[in-house]
Amino acid sequence: MVPLSYYLALSGILFACGVAGFLIKRNIITIFLSIELMLNGVNLSFVAFAAHWHQLAGQIFVFFVMVVAAAESAVGLAIIIAVHRTRETLNVDQVNLLKL
Amino acid sequence: MISLHLVLFLAFGAVCVAGAINLLAQTHPINSALSLIAVMAALAGEYLLLGAEFVAAVQVIIYAGAIMVLFVFTIMLLNAGVEEHTKGSRVAIMVGVPGLLIGSVLMAWVILHRSGTEAVAMGALPGDPRTIGQLLFHDFLLPFELTSVLILIAIMGAVVLASKPEAIQKRKEH
Numbered sequence: 001m002v003p004l005s006y007y008l009a010l011s012g013i014l015f016a017c018g019v020a021g022f023l024i025k026r027n028i029i030t031i032f033l034s035i036e037l038m039l040n041g042v043n044l045s046f047v048a049f050a051a052h053w054h055q056l057a058g059q060i061f062v063f064f065v066m067v068v069a070a071a072e073s074a075v076g077l078a079i080i081i082a083v084h085r086t087r088e089t090l091n092v093d094q095v096n097l098l099k100l
Numbered sequence: 101m102i103s104l105h106l107v108l109f110l111a112f113g114a115v116c117v118a119g120a121i122n123l124l125a126q127t128h129p130i131n132s133a134l135s136l137i138a139v140m141a142a143l144a145g146e147y148l149l150l151g152a153e154f155v156a157a158v159q160v161i162i163y164a165g166a167i168m169v170l171f172v173f174t175i176m177l178l179n180a181g182v183e184e185h186t187k188g189s190r191v192a193i194m195v196g197v198p199g200l201l202i203g204s205v206l207m208a209w210v211i212l213h214r215s216g217t218e219a220v221a222m223g224a225l226p227g228d229p230r231t232i233g234q235l236l237f238h239d240f241l242l243p244f245e246l247t248s249v250l251i252l253i254a255i256m257g258a259v260v261l262a263s264k265p266e267a268i269q270k271r272k273e274h
Binding site: 027037080 | 171178
């Protein structure tokens with residue numbers, strides 16, 4: 001039997017790694033991957049709480065998070081393609097103007 | 101006493117943490133993407149340990165399958181190279197690392213002091229597709245329908261954003 005706090009600690013580690021990548025990484029695609037890592041960490045805590053309190057609704061929330069992640073990655077990657085087309089760079093330091 | 105459950109949790113958790121750290125350590129986006137796929141596969145194992153079989157299957161099929169394929173294709177399409185560092189990245193590290201440390205300490209404190217530590221029995225929760233489906237299409241029907249609208253908007257937004265400006269201009273003229 002694994003205590004709930006172990007799962008929450010793992011979820012927190014994954015979320016912290018996601019935040020670190022979001023802040024430290026300079027490549028816009030890697031920043032997006034870090035956001036996905038954060039969403040995965042939150043999903044783990046949802047499932048752990050669902051098992052802990054015997055509430056299946058926690059697992060349903062995971063599906064909604066996945067749907068939002070899918071929509072977000074589709075739109076976000078389209079924005080990345082548009083940014084790459086106009087600026088020809090993926091470095092976020094060089095993407096500092098809304099209009100070219 | 102060490103149970104099999106704990107051993108499996110630690111094994112999958114080690115893969116998760118190693119993949120997450122590898123995501124940060126790699127400089128090429130394709131390596132980061134592949135290590136994120138490893139994290140997602142190991143997380144599916146954790147979901148199985150928590151009795152959420154359907155979530156584990158969806159995690160592998162949708163997340164590690166569909167969403168990450170989208171990422172890998174974009175990396176290939178844009179021919180993304182190794183990350184370059186400029187003056188702004190030093191600022192990001194100087195602000196980011198202390199902020200991350202403070203956040204981690206706060207999170208660890210909350211987890212250690214504010215969460216119950218009762219054990220979770222393996223298979224205590226029915227996470228099979230039948231129960232999930234009943235819940236999803238009965239209790240959560242309205243949010244489910246709303247997500248379909250969200251997906252539709254996302255598809256249209258992605259098509260409009262990713263298409264070439266000349267193509268949009270041409271469509272307007274017709």
